[in-house]
Amino acid sequence: MHFRINKTIMKKYNVIICATILLSLLTSCGNKNQFTVNGNVDLPELEGQQLYMLNVSNAGATGTCSDGEGPVDSVVVANGKFSFRGTVEEPWMAAIGGPNLPYFLYVVVEPGNIVIVNDSIGGTPLNDKYFAFKHSLELSDVEEGMEEWLPLYYAATNAQERADAERVLDSLEALGNARMLEANWKLYNENKDNLLGVMAMEDIVQVGEFTYNELDSIVRTASPNVANSKQVQARLSQLRAIDATSAGKHYTDIQGMDGKLSDLIDGKLALVDFYASWCGPCRAEIKDHLVPLWKKYQKKGLVIVGLNVWERGDAAARKAAHEKVMADLGITYPQLVDSTRTATDTYGVNGIPQIMLIGPDGTILARDLRGAAIEEAIVKALGK
Numbered sequence: 001m002h003f004r005i006n007k008t009i010m011k012k013y014n015v016i017i018c019a020t021i022l023l024s025l026l027t028s029c030g031n032k033n034q035f036t037v038n039g040n041v042d043l044p045e046l047e048g049q050q051l052y053m054l055n056v057s058n059a060g061a062t063g064t065c066s067d068g069e070g071p072v073d074s075v076v077v078a079n080g081k082f083s084f085r086g087t088v089e090e091p092w093m094a095a096i097g098g099p100n101l102p103y104f105l106y107v108v109v110e111p112g113n114i115v116i117v118n119d120s121i122g123g124t125p126l127n128d129k130y131f132a133f134k135h136s137l138e139l140s141d142v143e144e145g146m147e148e149w150l151p152l153y154y155a156a157t158n159a160q161e162r163a164d165a166e167r168v169l170d171s172l173e174a175l176g177n178a179r180m181l182e183a184n185w186k187l188y189n190e191n192k193d194n195l196l197g198v199m200a201m202e203d204i205v206q207v208g209e210f211t212y213n214e215l216d217s218i219v220r221t222a223s224p225n226v227a228n229s230k231q232v233q234a235r236l237s238q239l240r241a242i243d244a245t246s247a248g249k250h251y252t253d254i255q256g257m258d259g260k261l262s263d264l265i266d267g268k269l270a271l272v273d274f275y276a277s278w279c280g281p282c283r284a285e286i287k288d289h290l291v292p293l294w295k296k297y298q299k300k301g302l303v304i305v306g307l308n309v310w311e312r313g314d315a316a317a318r319k320a321a322h323e324k325v326m327a328d329l330g331i332t333y334p335q336l337v338d339s340t341r342t343a344t345d346t347y348g349v350n351g352i353p354q355i356m357l358i359g360p361d362g363t364i365l366a367r368d369l370r371g372a373a374i375e376e377a378i379v380k381a382l383g384k
Contacts, residue, residue, distance in 0.1 A: 032111060033087045033088055033089060033111050034085070034086075034087055034111060035085065035086060035087070035088050035109055035110060035111055035112060035113075035114060035124075036083065036084070036085045036112075036113050036114065037053075037083065037084040037085070037096070037107060037109075037114045037116070038081070038082070038083045038084075038113075039081065039082050039083070039116050040080050040081050041077050041080050041081070041082060042080070046077045046098070047077055047078075047079075047080065048076065048077060048078070049076070049077050049098050050074055050075070050076055050098055050099075051074065051075050051076070051077060051082050051096055051097065051098055052071045052073070052074045052096070052097065052098065052099065053071065053072055053073040053074070053084050053094050053095075053096055053109075054071050054072070054094060054095045054096075054097075055071075055072050055092055055093070055094060056093050056094065056095045056106070057092045057093045057195075058202065058229075058230060058231055059093050059095070059106070059199070059202075060199050060200075060202040060203040060206065060231070062137070062180065062184075062203055072094075073086065084096070088109050088110060088111060090195075091108050091109060091110040091126055091194070091195040092108070092109050092195065093106060093107075093108055093109070093195065093199065094106070094107050094108075094109045105121075106130075107121055107127060107130075108124070108126040108127050108130055108195060108196070110124050110125070110126050110127070110195075111124070112124040114127055115127075121134075126194065126195060126196055129187075129190070129191065129196055130196060133183060133186075133187045133196070136183050136186075137179065137180065137183045138179065139176055139179060139180075142172050142173075142175055142176040142179075145168070145172045146169065146172055149165050149168045149169050149172070150169065152165045153165035153166060153169060153280075154280060156284075159284075159288035159289075162284050162288065163371060166281075177207045177208075180203060180207050181204060181207055181208055184200040184201075184203045184204050184207075185200070185204065187199075187200040188200035188201050188204060192222070192223055192226070193223050193225075195225075197223065197225075197226060198225050198226050198229055201218075201222065201226045201229065201232055202229055202231040202232060205231065205232050205235040205236075206231065206235065210235075210239060211239065211243065212236070212239035212240050212242070212243040213243075215235065215236055215239055216236060216239075219232060219236060238345075238348040238350060239348065240348070241345065241346060241347060241348030242347070242348035243348075244348075245346070245347045245348065245364060245367075246364065246367065247364050247365060247366055247367060248363065248364065249363070249364055250362045250363060250364070251265075251358050251362050251363075251364050252346050252347070254307065254336065254338065254343045254346065255339055255340060256307075256336035256337050256338060256339055257319075257336075257337040257338075257339045258336070258337070259336065260336075261305065261307070261336055264303065264305050264334045264336065265303060265305060265358060266362070267360050268301065268302075268303045268360055269301055269302050269303070269357070269358075269359060269360055269378070269381055269382065270302070270303045270304070270305060270357070270358045271290070271293070271302060271303070271304045271305070271355065271356075271357055271358075271369075271374070271378065272304075272305045272307055272355070272356050272357075272358060273285070273286070273290060273304065273305070273306050273307060273353055273354075273355045274307050274309050274343065274344060274347070274349055274352050274353060274354040274355070275306060275307070275308065275309070275352055275353050276308065276309060276310045276311055276352060277308070277311060277321040277322060277324065277325035278311075278312065278321070279310075279352050279353065281352075281353060282352055282353040283325070283329060285353050285355065285370065285371075285374075286306070286329050286331065287329050288371075289371065289374050289375070290304055290306075290331075290333070290355075290374075291329065291330055291331065291332075291333075293374065293375060293378065294332065294333045297378055297382070298333075300382060301382065302378060302382070303333070303334065304333040304334070305333070305334050305335070305336055306326075306331060306333065306334070306335045306336070307335075307336050307338065307343060308322050308335060308336070308337045308338060309338045309341070309343050309344050309349075309352065310341075310344070310352065311337075318337065319337070322335070322337055353370070354367070354368065355367075355368070355369040355370065355374060356368075356369065357369060357374075357377045357378065357381060359381065365377065365381055
């Protein structure tokens with residue numbers, strides 16, 4: 001299990017909204033690019049609340065990321081009703097909700113009368129397809145499993161309990177990812193040349209396991225809108241970085257606040273751990289494996305380097321967090337704090353901990369090491 005910066009498949013917004021179509025002279029008499037979204041809100045707590053329409057066009061088909069253009073319109077819920085209207089040149093994805101409210105509804109903004117009834121969305125071609133897709137994606141059992149096992153993972157009192165909980169969580173994540181991929185591939189194949197196809201591919205590239213060449217081949221044959229998606233291009237760049245720093249390749253040096261990675265590992269068998277102080281799985285790996293392995297193999301030629309990344313706040317806050325985690329976990333092996341915040345980009349890392357083993361000649365021997373596999377790789381390298 002990793003903590004991911006970009007996306008989590010479990011972020012869901014459950015909404016109970018009912019709507020009716022309100023035909024007006026404006027929508028019926030001339031502007032073919034006019035859209036309307038009208039609704040009756042069946043939730044008393046929303047009465048009098050401000051609702052915003054946000055552009056989340058980079059959200060993917062599951063609507064789990066909102067790095068689009070931000071709010072584009074707002075209305076107040078009055079007598080249980082709300083209404084958005086405007087013009088649209090090209091379809092885009094919108095989230096409707098309030099800044100202090102957990103209710104978000106995702107709709108495709110396109111010409112026509114967008115209809116939302118209870119938990120259904122429709123009235124326009126892309127919204128009809130999008131609703132069918134959302135209802136084909138069943139993840140409730142995965143969500144329930146995550147809610148049950150995440151507390152057990154964090155409450156674990158020893159390495160075995162953590163490992164057992166992590167195995168269950170990993171299997172749940174794999175099940176959810178498999179369902180998402182199946183649904184999104186179907187959506188993509190049916191909508192390669194429209195917004196839904198772009199959104200589906202944005203989810204596919206985040207959830208799917210690809211090599212750089214595999215994804216590059218898909219992108220080369222995709223429509224321009226899909227190929228030029230920021231998320232698709234970012235994933236392609238990440239896979240390019242992973243390929244360049246995969247097992248068998250020479251490691252790429254990293255500049256830290258107090259020196260370079262090469263200053264600490266050149267000529268040595270080195271275990272490099274990308275981690276952050278706030279990352280639960282990172283702390284568990286350090287406590288259960290890295291600190292004991294340092295004590296066990298330090299005199300046998302192994303160096304462990306903790307590469308602190310993704311700390312929050314300014315330089316002073318990052319330094320304080322780093323010093324605290326070292327004290328809390330009893331870390332005594334060498335440390336490097338990423339000074340440019342580019343270390344993870346260099347290695348294509350989007351989830352931590354990322355633990356890799358590098359040989360004395362600078363060759364990366366293994367990546368993505370976790371748990372017992374860390375010591376197995378060390379023993380194998382020392383035995384050569």
